[in-house]
Amino acid sequence: MSSDYIPGNTIIHKLHPATKLIFWGVVMLAMMVSDDPIVMLAVLFGTIVMYMIAKIPMSKILELFKVILPATVLYVVIDLIFFTYDPSKHMFFFYLVPFVNWIPVTLESLVFTVGAVLKFILTLVSYRLIPLTTPVPDIIRFFAKIRVPPYVNTAISSALAYVPVMYDEARTIEEAQRSRGLRLEYRNPIKKARAIVTLFVPLLSVSFQRSMRLAVALESKGFGYAMKKRTYYHELHFHMGDVAFLAAFAIISGLLIYFGYWYLNILNYENTVRLIESFIR
Amino acid sequence: MSDEVILENVTFTYEDGSRPAVSDLSLSVQKGETVVIAGPAGAGKSTVCRMLNGLIPHFFRGVLKGKILVKGYETRNYPISFLAHQAGVLFDDPSSQLICPTVEEEISFGLENYGVPREEMIERVHNSIRDFRLTGYEQRNPHTLSGGEQQLCALASVIAMRPDVLILDEPTSRLDPIGSHQVYNIIKDLSMSRAYTIILVDNKIEEIVELADRLLVLKDGRLIAEGPPRQVLQKESIMKEAGIRPPQVTELFFRIKESPQLGAKLGSEPPITLAEGERQIGSMFNPKVKSRERIHQSDRRCEGDAIIDVKDLWHIYPNGFAAVKGVSLQVAKGEFIGIIGQNGSGKTTLVKHFNGLLKPSRGSVIVDGIDTRTTTTSFLSRKVGLVFQNPDHQLFARSVLKEIEFGPRNLGVPEEEIKERVRESLEAVKLPESILDAQPTSLSTAQKQRVNIASVLAMRTSILVVDEPTTGQDPQMRREIMELLTELNKNGTTVVVITHDMHLVAEYCQRGMVMKNGEMLLEGSTGELFSKPEILAEAYLKPPQITMLSQKLGGPQDILSVDEFFDWLKEEMSHR
DSSP: OOSSOOOOOSHHHHSOHHHHHHHHHHHHHHHHHOOOHHHHHHHHHHHHHHHHHTTOOTHHHHHHHHHHHHHHHHHHHHHHHHSOOOTTTSOEEEEEETTTTEEEEEHHHHHHHHHHHHHHHHHHHHHHHHHHHSOHHHHHHHHHHTTOOHHHHHHHHHHHHHHHHHHHHHHHHHHHHHHTTOOOOOSSHHHHHHHHHHHHHHHHHHHHHHHHHHHHHHHHTTTTTTGGGOOOSOOOOOOHHHHHHHHHHHHHHHHHHIIIIITGGGGSHHHHHHHHHHHHO | OOEEEEEEEEEEEETTOSSOSEEEEEEEEETTOEEEEEOOTTSSHHHHHHHHTTHHHHTSOEEEEEEEEETTEEGGGSOHHHHHHHEEEEOSOSGGGOOSSSHHHHHHHHHHHTTOOHHHHHHHHHHHHHHTTOTTOTTSOGGGSOHHHHHHHHHHHHHTTOOSEEEEESTTTTSOHHHHHHHHHHHHHHHHHTOSEEEEEOOOHHHHTTTOSEEEEEETTEEEEEEOHHHHHTOHHHHHHTTOOOOHHHHHHHHHHHSTTTGGGSOSSOOOSHHHHHHHHHTTOSSOOOOOOOSSOSOOOOOSOEEEEEEEEEEEOTTSOEEEEEEEEEEETTOEEEEEEOTTSSHHHHHTTTTTSSOOSEEEEEETTEEGGGSOHHHHTTTEEEEOSOGGGTOOSSSHHHHHHHHHHHTTOOHHHHHHHHHHHHHHTTOOGGGGGSOGGGSOHHHHHHHHHHHHHTTOOSEEEEEOTTTTOOHHHHHHHHHHHHHHHHTTOEEEEEOSOHHHHHHHOSEEEEEETTEEEEEEEHHHHHTOHHHHHHTTOOOOHHHHHHHHTTOOTTOOSHHHHHHHHHHHHHTO
16 A cells, blocks of 8 residues: 555544644644653553554554563663663663663663653654554645745655555565575675565665656656745634644643643652652552 | 647657657647557657656656647646646556555545545545446455456546546556456557547557557657658558567568569558458458368477476465366476466466475375475486576565575586586576676566576576566567577477467477366367367467468467468469
């Protein structure tokens, strides 16, 4: 398929792409004003509710988790390494690297890291809702509407149109090389890299040829003729659903800014730390 | 009538070209005329197309001499975006001219660029979708349509812009027979309507003779023949020089003409269509032919053990699509077998089982005694060489030498032997040793295809499977590749070839198998296959013209070539 779009007729599907983009903006805002894992969990919960309204199978989210797992682990380790350890205040648990006593793990660093990881996951999960519920052409029409230059827009649009084509090409290339005895299951990184070159070079050359032909096709369709007078086949409109969602987003944003900005300590991870401490003690 | 397209002494040399792609070309095309340009690869046909909408000299740069006028506009003075509105171009490769994510938008794209008001645009898009039989596909990604539909979508998007001149650059050369049929039907309608000035570049002479007002033959950038098709096709030596085969009925006519006894029985005008052939050649038989016998023994297949044994093979892709459904096939050692059928009929899926790229979902594939399920592709690649359709999908090395060495190296062949194998396979594909240092990507298509085959030959497999080796190649190149495979076959290699070209199947394969919707529709010697035109028609295939001629005249059902027809005719006439 050309995109991740899952066809549907739900209220989320019917939202204007701008509304969905604003939803993502609200999530981003929450992440800016807060680093508290509880707040992040709440936002994640809200996002998952949106997925459920849109009838997107949960497997889509799990798929995403699988893909980002290695990055997440790395992220956890980095967060733990750079968290400043204060022995006088923090509740020490253990060292991540024992014997050499390296990278202390404390309640504080753990809570902070959980919050950070949730943010990372949330960024992607909330963003993915857009392509999953919006047909690619709608996204492009929206870009056109907000005056993204036609050059940029057409580049994005044709790139998206070509995803299935390039996917097929990549698979054919791999099969062609395997038919010549290529093995891809090498452990040795140098051999592995060499094997990948045999796939990468043809893909690059095929893509280059394609982009050349695409440029010719664009020119032959009069692209670039009187750009200012360009007309559009599709037009997008805001509906009642958009208004309702936008109102809700406005309220949530207001609350986030109010509590997060003026009463910073409420949405701070340290509150959660204290909460957990009171349970442990 | 006025001239819509005029070329006056045009010479063009590409920026990186060593010789002119087109030299001193003059031609004029009238409004509403359909002109067909034929010629071998590198003749300058595409160059002419590019000139007419300004891609030359504005996009493809080089030295342009002479004058090009399209509807009175001298192309060098106007931008492509302006000229594209006058002359719409359809290219050979359907997928690389589709820009938009949906069919609807693909068709509206050009209109948007020209600022057509929205109401009118919607109407034009709807009309195009209806006229080009794309109803129901409005929201589909054009790249997911079949080849023929993709090409129709691309043509619809060109027509929607309402150009006066249509330039069609080998529009069916990359399509399967159904796709070609769909596209030719539309082109015929467009040509008959006389609403467009059509310049069609095409080498499928049998398909275009009826719609062409004039036929132009180009070679090495020069116009070597021009005139009504019937006249041009009579110039045998010129056709040969350009590597263009006239229709088989025309070939037969000349063959008969050469013969002292039979020649006198024919008129002076050669037939150019099957119907004309039927009338003219048929008039020689009085009374009508009685013999309906076949001339071939029922089997041309080799006797021997099956080197490939496919038993009730099913292949179901992860998305649930059953691409191969219960196919059984035995290929004997030393055979030359053709697999035919439309794109998507499961041919490629089937052959990918021969070297284990795909494993059976059900049933089994035994290659040289080994069950493919129990081994890997890298092991089977010692036994089965699989040559893919597009050489660009496998050429990666910095030199031809490295490219050919790649396979044997993967197999762990000793250094000394690799050298020998490189030399040998280069010789087999008739490429000079001097090419070894060249970069594969810089070669011509024909050379790339040869390097591609050489790189598989170097693996010295006893079975060679070649997927569509002739797509996008000119008639001469097609023949050369088939000759090459025949040569290898004579030396003991078992050859399996996937092709759409019925003429090639008739001429080169011993046996054929027809697939349709994942099932085997028909299997047998080539003579047997073509003697069942009704079943072939189910897969949208038809026998070569000469076979059909014989069948229509009541002659043998399994005539496979002009020579065979002629020999039978001599025999038949000698009894009278």
